Amino acid sequence: MNVCYLYIQSIEHLDDFADRLRKIINISTTNPTPELIDQKRYGLNYGGEYYAFECFGLEIMLVRNEGEVGDSDYEDYQFYLEVQSKKDFDEKLFHDGILKYLQMTLEDSGLKTQLED
Secondary structure, eight states: OOEEEEEEEOOSOHHHHHHHHHHHHTOOSSOSSGGGOOOEEEEGGGTEEEEEEEETTEEEEEEESOGGGOOGGGTTOSEEEEEEESSOOOHHHIIIIIIHHHHHHHHHTTOEEEEOO
16 A cells, blocks of 8 residues: 655635535545545544545545644645555555646645645
């Protein structure tokens, strides 16, 4: 499984930004996997409220970049996406292909983003 992080600037509330993200990348309001049907979730490992989306064989967690789960190197970004592939494949392809495409899609919608180095 591959994991990468994409940081996003937005002053929106978590719920509003989740709705915006769904529209930008065409994500349903429910997930296909029974254990993940509800997208809005709560977990201390993600700093409280967060969203878990399933899309194109990926698990995408929308998390506030603050508190214990925040990354001070990206403090100018209010959210991050933790993107996990459900299958193992070339990490460079995952980062430079799928994640870059996701980044470009978000930036085309007017968001400022930064992929984790």
